[in-house]
Amino acid sequence: MSINYAEKIPNNVDLGSDRQLQRALERWQPAFLNWWGEMGPDGDFQAKDVYLRTATSVDAKGWATYGHVKMPDYRWGIFLADQVKDRTIGFGDNFGQPVWQQVPGEFRSDLRRLIVTQGDTEPASVEQQRMLAYTCPSLYDMRNLFQVNVEEGRHLWAMVFLLHAYFGRDGREEAEELLERHAGDINNPRILTTFNEPIDDWMSFFSFTYFTDRDGKFQLKMLAESAFDPLSRTCRFMLTEEAHHMFVGETGLGRVIKRALEVMKELNTDDPQRIRDHGAMDLGLVQKYINFWYSSSLDLFGADQSTNAAAYFANGIKGRPDEDKFDDHIEAETTFSLEEPTEDGKDVQSIEVPTRNAMNLLARQGYSRDCDIGVVRWNRMIRKAGVDFDIRLPSDRFRRTVGPFAGFHFAPDGSPIGKDAYDSNLDDWIPSETDKAHVKAQMKQVTEPGKMAAWIAPPDRGINNNPVDHDYVKL
Ligand SMILES: [Fe+2]
Ligand SMILES: [Fe+2]
Secondary structure, eight states: OOOSSSSSSSSOOOOOGGGHHHHHHHHHHHHHHHHHHHHHHHHGGGSEEEEEEEEOOOOOOSOOOEEEEEEGGGGOOOOOOOOTOOOBBBBTTTTSSSSSSSSOGGGGHHHHHHHHHHHHHHHHHHTTTTGGGOOOSSSSHHHHHHHHHHHOOOOOOOHHHHHHSSHHHHHHHHHTTTTTTTTTSSSSSSSGGGGGOOOOHHHHHHHIIIEEEEEEEHHHHHTTTTTTTHHHHHHHHHHHHHHHHHHHHHHHHHHHHHHHHHHHHHHTTTOHHHHTTTTTTOOHHHHHHHHHHHHHHGGGGGOSHHHHHHHHHHSSSOOOOOOOGOOSSSSSEEEEEEEETTTSSSSSEEEEGGGGGGGHHHEEEEEHHHHHHHHHHHHHHHTTTTOOOOOOOOOOTTTTSSTTTTTTTTTSSOOOHHHHHHHHHHHHSOOHHHHHHHHHHHOOOOSSSTTOOOOOOOSSSSSSGGOTSSOOOOO
């Protein structure tokens, strides 16, 4: 079904035929706009015309249009991927049975919790990033930030639609609470820790969009497998939008690396201090941001062994990312081997667990492989410049607060290490106060079209075939 833009809330779910739902969502809409005004991008950016893409169809080819709009006028709406005819459950105990168009009573609270947790991350990231436009390295980057922000707003709409349409009164209450919790609020924080950390510099923003938005991609991929068909269709379309967010992260970090290489060549040095004195970020600094954000994003997958995850899989609520690529979709009797530290924390041993209990780990492994794709590209660029430096994802044992390695001390290369040695080395592994001060000092707003801050190279091309110096935000 095509998207109806004539309605107050653009949608492709024939909202006009369900008056009760339509009224409920039209009541939530002013609360959302209020939230956007208060917690969305700070300052007078809201009054400026931004070159944004808006979804106009759910057809993978040609699904969006581009044009200058003021953010508060963005047409947030409810878009579900087309229904797959005769779709059946793809995994677990109910494999092969028809998918559900309504929520089965016995899975109601599990599904609600999953939708609320996903929904909570969407506005959280907008709140975390609300000051970033003041320090954007270019107008192009400012535009990308706002694009990501409005789409996270739309992802909130997507989850709120499901809550209103399928969870009755509880759902309506949850939808209200999604606007009441705020990132970093001491009294009423967002649900997941990572979504309460401020993202107040662009190194963090690019790392967040590369690593944390990618966790989002994997969560959506798992929910897209769900037997609850409206959830599956909602997530499938969200994935289309999500790709750009990770593009912003990959090209952002790539441009920082490219600039570092240019400065190294220009000064004929690999001395980090000289590179920094020149206003750029050295490769070691980029590695530290990667160490920090990758390790904190791994925690978002939950414990490696989880009976909850096993139950979600058994019941058809949440599958594995790209479930069709696995041979066995039932995994009733199979086992999977995973790693845990020995009791004294000085070594690692492997143990066999039922595969169903290792669903979080399986998803996380797919995520790590996906993260590695950009790393390979960055390293190719570094090698091409003749520089001897390898960017590496840290071991998944490093700096964990969730799973079997939480509470133990491991170096980024995965080797066990004593607590004292860990503490004294940490400043060499993740951004230290000195590193952060350097990054902060480079965060100065650049808004002349086509100009870039000294620490980042220009992108290879602009947005939607426009030149890099296009007037992306009319300030
Ligand atoms: Fe999102
Ligand atoms: Fe995103």
